[in-house]
Amino acid sequence: MKMKIILAALCSAGLLTACNQTSEQTATEAASESGRPATLPAKSEQASSDEMDIETLLTVNGKPVTRTMYSLYFQDRMRNVADAKNSPEMQMSVLNELSNILIVAQDAEKSGLHERADIAASLELLKAKLLTQVAIQEHATSHKPTDEQVQQAYEAEYAGQSNTEFKARHILVKEEDEAKSLIEKLAGGADFAELAIEHSTGPTGKNGGDLGWFDPAQMVKPFADALKGMEKDKYTTTPVKTQFGWHVILLEDSRETEAPTLESVKGKILTKLQQGSLSEYMQGLRDNSTLVFNEKNAKPAAAEEQTSENPAAEAPTEEAMEATTDKEMASDQQTATDAPTSMENQAEEMKEAKE
Numbered sequence: 001m002k003m004k005i006i007l008a009a010l011c012s013a014g015l016l017t018a019c020n021q022t023s024e025q026t027a028t029e030a031a032s033e034s035g036r037p038a039t040l041p042a043k044s045e046q047a048s049s050d051e052m053d054i055e056t057l058l059t060v061n062g063k064p065v066t067r068t069m070y071s072l073y074f075q076d077r078m079r080n081v082a083d084a085k086n087s088p089e090m091q092m093s094v095l096n097e098l099s100n101i102l103i104v105a106q107d108a109e110k111s112g113l114h115e116r117a118d119i120a121a122s123l124e125l126l127k128a129k130l131l132t133q134v135a136i137q138e139h140a141t142s143h144k145p146t147d148e149q150v151q152q153a154y155e156a157e158y159a160g161q162s163n164t165e166f167k168a169r170h171i172l173v174k175e176e177d178e179a180k181s182l183i184e185k186l187a188g189g190a191d192f193a194e195l196a197i198e199h200s201t202g203p204t205g206k207n208g209g210d211l212g213w214f215d216p217a218q219m220v221k222p223f224a225d226a227l228k229g230m231e232k233d234k235y236t237t238t239p240v241k242t243q244f245g246w247h248v249i250l251l252e253d254s255r256e257t258e259a260p261t262l263e264s265v266k267g268k269i270l271t272k273l274q275q276g277s278l279s280e281y282m283q284g285l286r287d288n289s290t291l292v293f294n295e296k297n298a299k300p301a302a303a304e305e306q307t308s309e310n311p312a313a314e315a316p317t318e319e320a321m322e323a324t325t326d327k328e329m330a331s332d333q334q335t336a337t338d339a340p341t342s343m344e345n346q347a348e349e350m351k352e353a354k355e
Contacts, residue, residue, distance in 0.1 A: 179239035
């Protein structure tokens, strides 16, 4: 049957990691400490240099080491060796390392290690990850947004729009009664900033509750809604409740802002269009794929099979997989500003950026 499942992430920096870092380091050290000098490895008895094509640097037990393979390994070694210098000695040393690695790998295949269940699964997974990364890169390269698409997106989302920014202070407390008490003190002539310094539990309290200039979209909805109905130099006469606690808000000023220029938001538009194109590509592949869920694997292993070294991983149920929605898939592609964030931290970041 056809089912939709979430692809955990479009791709990540870890997709090119071929093996556990510690294991890779151990293998490299073993290969480089074999005692062989940094000279050309001996020719294979199975092939003479006359029989090799121009792309082959040498053969290891008859199997070619190509320039491409060597180049990839050399670049990786140069990145991971402190103060590495691209010298003839370094190049030959790396070629010997690569030869040693391939010799050990061939021996491992002879002993059947590649057929072991965990090794075979790891190799298949690494292959799938690498192909996925390359496929995504190829798709992005061949489906770049056109100037016309960028212009259309800009006009739809930004052009002709203006927005209101606010400059405000607030006092954040845990209890509604405390907020009401502070409002009574303000009505009696108390200074807002001094009350914020003394009572506010938020990080802006030490600055008199100053939030600086901000877009209301950066704030949680109840806070933003309260601001939109306020007059300049007025404070809220009833406490405003958010998930952070109870707020007393003072609106100091407001201003209209013009729509951003195309150049200032072009990068964001390109990213959004590319993500949309990639989502369509992936959704199309999933829609044309058949996934059959094995209910037997939804049950955790028996208690006696679970150990600290090999804890059982409970497989997802079919219902859980079917409950995954396109919206959840798309959430992996949203920018940080779309995710719920602390209003207080947003305000602090804005102030630091200005300074």
